[in-house]
Amino acid sequence: MKFDILTICYIVAAVTFIVGLKMLSSPATARRGNLVAAAGMFIAIVGTIFLYKDEDGLPLHNYAWIFAALIIGAIIGVVAAKKVKMTAMPEMVSFFNGMGGACAALISVIEFDYVFRAAEKMNYVHFSEGVVPGHYLAIVAGSIIGSVSFAGSMVAWGKLNGSFKDVIFKAQHTINLLIFAGVIVLAIITFFAVNAYADYFFIATVILALIYGVLFVLPIGGADMPVVISLLNSFTGVAAACGGFLYNNKAMLTGGILVGAAGTLLTILMCKAMNRSLTNVLIGSFGGNETSGGGNARTTGGTYKEISISDAAMVMRYANKVMIVPGYGLAVAQAQHTCHELEKLLEEKGVEVGYAIHPVAGRMPGHMNVLLAEADVSYDKLLELEQANDALKTTDVVLVLGANDVVNPAAKNNPSSPIYGMPILDVEQAKTVIVNKRSMKPGYAGIENDLFYQPKTSMLFGDGKKVLQDLINEIKAL
Amino acid sequence: MEATLQWISANQQMIYIVILMIFLGIEIIGRVPSVLHTPLMSGANAIHGVVIIGAIIVMGRASEHNYLALILGFLAVILGTLNVVGGFVVTDRMLEMFKKKK
Numbered sequence: 001m002k003f004d005i006l007t008i009c010y011i012v013a014a015v016t017f018i019v020g021l022k023m024l025s026s027p028a029t030a031r032r033g034n035l036v037a038a039a040g041m042f043i044a045i046v047g048t049i050f051l052y053k054d055e056d057g058l059p060l061h062n063y064a065w066i067f068a069a070l071i072i073g074a075i076i077g078v079v080a081a082k083k084v085k086m087t088a089m090p091e092m093v094s095f096f097n098g099m100g101g102a103c104a105a106l107i108s109v110i111e112f113d114y115v116f117r118a119a120e121k122m123n124y125v126h127f128s129e130g131v132v133p134g135h136y137l138a139i140v141a142g143s144i145i146g147s148v149s150f151a152g153s154m155v156a157w158g159k160l161n162g163s164f165k166d167v168i169f170k171a172q173h174t175i176n177l178l179i180f181a182g183v184i185v186l187a188i189i190t191f192f193a194v195n196a197y198a199d200y201f202f203i204a205t206v207i208l209a210l211i212y213g214v215l216f217v218l219p220i221g222g223a224d225m226p227v228v229i230s231l232l233n234s235f236t237g238v239a240a241a242c243g244g245f246l247y248n249n250k251a252m253l254t255g256g257i258l259v260g261a262a263g264t265l266l267t268i269l270m271c272k273a274m275n276r277s278l279t280n281v282l283i284g285s286f287g288g289n290e291t292s293g294g295g296n297a298r299t300t301g302g303t304y305k306e307i308s309i310s311d312a313a314m315v316m317r318y319a320n321k322v323m324i325v326p327g328y329g330l331a332v333a334q335a336q337h338t339c340h341e342l343e344k345l346l347e348e349k350g351v352e353v354g355y356a357i358h359p360v361a362g363r364m365p366g367h368m369n370v371l372l373a374e375a376d377v378s379y380d381k382l383l384e385l386e387q388a389n390d391a392l393k394t395t396d397v398v399l400v401l402g403a404n405d406v407v408n409p410a411a412k413n414n415p416s417s418p419i420y421g422m423p424i425l426d427v428e429q430a431k432t433v434i435v436n437k438r439s440m441k442p443g444y445a446g447i448e449n450d451l452f453y454q455p456k457t458s459m460l461f462g463d464g465k466k467v468l469q470d471l472i473n474e475i476k477a478l
Numbered sequence: 479m480e481a482t483l484q485w486i487s488a489n490q491q492m493i494y495i496v497i498l499m500i501f502l503g504i505e506i507i508g509r510v511p512s513v514l515h516t517p518l519m520s521g522a523n524a525i526h527g528v529v530i531i532g533a534i535i536v537m538g539r540a541s542e543h544n545y546l547a548l549i550l551g552f553l554a555v556i557l558g559t560l561n562v563v564g565g566f567v568v569t570d571r572m573l574e575m576f577k578k579k580k
Contacts, residue, residue: 013528018506021522024507024514024521025507025509025510027511027513030518030521030573031574034517034569034573035570037521037524037566038570041562041566044528045534045562048535059538060534060535060538061538061539062540062548063538065552066537066538068552069553069556069559073555073558073559073560073563074559074563076560077562077563077564077565080564082571086575089571092564092568093516093568095564096560096564096568097523099558099561100526100557100558100561103527103532103557106533106550106557110546110550110551132482134481134482134485134486134489135485226516230515230519233519233522233523237526240526240527240528240529243532244492244532245489246532250492250495252531252532253492254495255525255526257503258503259503259522261499261500261501261502261504262503262504262518263519263522265503266515269515270515273515359512366515370572373575384512
């Protein structure tokens, strides 16, 4: 009878995953959706621990190990997730995703070990005699996809927190393709190998898959990491589903495939928000080989003009309408609270202030919304792309805070630019543009920005937080 | 060939689930506003942490002398828990900020 209760646990879990994901896709219900899915997960985990029976009707053992691992994992997880700064959340997600991928890969490796040992005991000559192709496929797919997801997520994590740079070398895509082909070939060899060597081939498959994961993400530019993380996220989902096949576990299968499908669609939606295709993100453009060849995107140079803090303060204080364009720089400088202060101060002085939010500003879609929400910026001050572009026509001063690529006119008028075609915030429509950056270095995508050399534009160099603080003091003094 | 066909019929429920979930997954997030892309990704990330169930089963079935399975399984449970717990907590933190501004 007990087994039936576990089945019900899994059904409940599967339903909560579906409902939770559905609720997560609407702002009003998102938070509850997350809790619903978490509750379902809790039921599934507790149910598995206490109610699971294997084919011979035996319950699980090694409880001490299981609980120790659960407690260690839960403590690290909660602490890491609670302590992480708002700006570092994207890499945190990538890190957790990598953990899930590694978990899926480990399960498959252990399962391979079982099958391998069983085949050894039976004295089979070939490994394939001891295993059904479908079962082997689930094992090998789980370990390959899990490994790629783990290695890739770790690189993405490292890139976002700055410990890895983009690495580009010649014929990279060809090499990657060859390595991927190598992984597949090794996986097939493992299946047909003489049993004594099958484990070596399997280990080689996993190692090569790890290498592929690293090389797959390395050349992709930091600005595209959200898309990559989302893609790896759906990979992990598929790897988890492979685990579901191994244990005939429908909760794992439902959750895994659901995330795999939703994650893939989400990846495509993210690409669409940048008006680019997935292939273009993965093999092209940012940081890809073409960029180094397409050097003409960098031909701009020339002169830019600087503006002093007091002049900038003056211009903004006496403007009718100021539009703030936040970018990653704002997140790095942790200047969201200071920014909100400036906004309040200007409003007190009768200036209309709005925020123009580009969907991919920052390192993640929605990054800026989350950041500004943290500083209690009112929701109706945040304008989405189209609204913002309308409002910019009647704006006197645009203050660009650490944003670069999302205001780069090259996306509109330079077909050779890697970001050509991406919708941008048309800040040039405003009367004056003030750009706060730390230096003249190009943005994350590594593309020069014509905007900075426009006669309308003035540069205000310095750390975002300090500059904003100075502006506040200056405006107060006016 | 026969083995494969047998495997398919033995797993037919699973295969149905795969097919239905692919469509369902695409359907339910079809109209998500871009603001929610990141939390949604993070939430989905936590959901695939369901792989931890597999890790627990592996761990619980490993015989006491199979050190490879014990050690790797132990590691897998830790990593899976990290994925689940961390994933849900981070998502909740992100969404908490959306809620404040009404």
